[in-house]
Amino acid sequence: MATIEEVKKLAALARIKIGEAELEKFTSEFDTILAYVGQLEFLQLPASSSQPSTLRNVMRKDEEPHAGGEYTQKLVEQFPQREGDALSVKQIIFHD
Amino acid sequence: MTKSNEMTIVEAARVLRAKELTVRELWDACAIAAYARNPELHAFLEIFEADDAAITAAQERIKREGEAAPILCGIPLAIKDNILIEGKIASAASKMLEQYRAAYDATVIKKLKEAGALFLGRTNMDEFAMGSSTEHSAFGPTKNPHDTARVPGGSSGGSAAAVAAHLCIAALGSDTGGSVRQPAALTGIVGLKPTYGDISRCGLIALGSSLDQIGPLAKTTVDARILYEAIRGTDALDATTIPDGLYEAREVPEHLRIGVPRHLLEEGIDADVRAAFDTTLEKLTRAGHEIVKVKLPTSSHALAAYYIIMPAEASTNLARFDGMRYGHAAHPPAGGLLDDYIESRTEGFGKETLRRILLGTFVLSAGYIDAYYRKADAARAVLRREYENAFKSCDVIAFPTTPSPAFAFGEKSDPVAMYLEDIFTVSANLTGMPAISVPMGMVEREGKRLPVGIHFTAPHQTEDALFTIGRIVEDSR
Numbered sequence: 001m002a003t004i005e006e007v008k009k010l011a012a013l014a015r016i017k018i019g020e021a022e023l024e025k026f027t028s029e030f031d032t033i034l035a036y037v038g039q040l041e042f043l044q045l046p047a048s049s050s051q052p053s054t055l056r057n058v059m060r061k062d063e064e065p066h067a068g069g070e071y072t073q074k075l076v077e078q079f080p081q082r083e084g085d086a087l088s089v090k091q092i093i094f095h096d
Numbered sequence: 097m098t099k100s101n102e103m104t105i106v107e108a109a110r111v112l113r114a115k116e117l118t119v120r121e122l123w124d125a126c127a128i129a130a131y132a133r134n135p136e137l138h139a140f141l142e143i144f145e146a147d148d149a150a151i152t153a154a155q156e157r158i159k160r161e162g163e164a165a166p167i168l169c170g171i172p173l174a175i176k177d178n179i180l181i182e183g184k185i186a187s188a189a190s191k192m193l194e195q196y197r198a199a200y201d202a203t204v205i206k207k208l209k210e211a212g213a214l215f216l217g218r219t220n221m222d223e224f225a226m227g228s229s230t231e232h233s234a235f236g237p238t239k240n241p242h243d244t245a246r247v248p249g250g251s252s253g254g255s256a257a258a259v260a261a262h263l264c265i266a267a268l269g270s271d272t273g274g275s276v277r278q279p280a281a282l283t284g285i286v287g288l289k290p291t292y293g294d295i296s297r298c299g300l301i302a303l304g305s306s307l308d309q310i311g312p313l314a315k316t317t318v319d320a321r322i323l324y325e326a327i328r329g330t331d332a333l334d335a336t337t338i339p340d341g342l343y344e345a346r347e348v349p350e351h352l353r354i355g356v357p358r359h360l361l362e363e364g365i366d367a368d369v370r371a372a373f374d375t376t377l378e379k380l381t382r383a384g385h386e387i388v389k390v391k392l393p394t395s396s397h398a399l400a401a402y403y404i405i406m407p408a409e410a411s412t413n414l415a416r417f418d419g420m421r422y423g424h425a426a427h428p429p430a431g432g433l434l435d436d437y438i439e440s441r442t443e444g445f446g447k448e449t450l451r452r453i454l455l456g457t458f459v460l461s462a463g464y465i466d467a468y469y470r471k472a473d474a475a476r477a478v479l480r481r482e483y484e485n486a487f488k489s490c491d492v493i494a495f496p497t498t499p500s501p502a503f504a505f506g507e508k509s510d511p512v513a514m515y516l517e518d519i520f521t522v523s524a525n526l527t528g529m530p531a532i533s534v535p536m537g538m539v540e541r542e543g544k545r546l547p548v549g550i551h552f553t554a555p556h557q558t559e560d561a562l563f564t565i566g567r568i569v570e571d572s573r
Contacts, residue, residue: 007454014411014457015418015434016450017442026451029511033455036512037400040471045478058335074199080425089420090433 169212192444202299219254249279274521281549411456
């Protein structure tokens, strides 16, 4: 059973906020979902199921870059806050 | 003559080449239908202004190249709102990206532009493709053209409704757990989820990166194939795309062996849907195809595994939305940078998205990753082997696409009830195998006739078998 405190903690980890009014509903829905996906606990998998992955990394050469500045204006236009072509954010480093 | 917006790709391409219709007339027919019915259906989030240059170029190309012009030249298509078209908004039906304008074309869009296709608009969907009804769209749901009191399915419900109501000739959607095939079934059209890696995901707003695949929604299997062939292929911008022949080639015999996992069909399926499925199988048997019993024991746990893996990947993918570089941004004056992140995300994401972010965060957290995520991943590998084994004795595997026809708005307010819509479709995403939904008849609910679909899965890179069986089912109806 998930508790309201646990859901609050998960929300904090995920950088979201669940309003007090909705916490209870979210917690109970969360429980329902966990109860459903929790059925995997009872699934017996054959011992061979932990085979090494057949996935491999695909690399490409670092070459043929697009022309410098080609996308700058389009990307800058998306900035929520800007100063010229610079992205403006709140102060990150404090010196006190 | 069929009204031009009601034509298939094949029919429209023919009349364009025969000079019975101009590209402009075809565009106008679709645009007029879209403007007329969109207030009722809400299939499109935006209907684009006619691109005169593209229409003229397509017309000239058909005139110049005739039969050699790409078949999609001059064909108006609808595009799901999570596929990037340069200069257009791509919102994934989320407040988070309500004003986001794509800085580049998705690879599939690039390919369609090269083929001369036209884009009629961007279609509604569940927010970030999370849902099976379009009820999770931040901009209101799409209605099913067969009964506007019912959902069109989802998440590509806008694309499905647009095709089914003939507001366009064909459409693109994306399929993470059934999001092309389920709405295709519920609106009576064809939907294909290709082999994982067959189609570039570059420019597709990510949900579950190991599951997502763009797919066509079309009026016929032949049309689905045309769109599929136009957008497929390796792409340097998506390292998961695969070359032809990566998997063992398989012949598609004239008489197919159709695997049916009877043990999965014993309960939970509406009686008339089951009857439509059995009737379709009988017709296939009479036409000389063979029904083979197959066993896929882990299938009954596939949905649980899916609802661990997908939220894990979704929560990771959605971590990029923080209100800094693009998308919805909140700047509470009193708070610091962390408050900007939290406020932007909390305001920008809808409820289902928040639920899946929480779930994904949970199954990946240190104390639970073994019990949930790693177990689900192991189950996924076992499921894939079961399917590979089953395909030793059959060419395709069949079940109904959904257990029921389209449901009423609000009927599945419990999240797990909604998740169960995907029970038959998720396996193809977990295994990476291609799958198609084709209409298999109609059932009646409250005096309305509603379409249902039959679903076929094939081994990796054996889409040919799906197109073959799809046509056979269409011809047998």
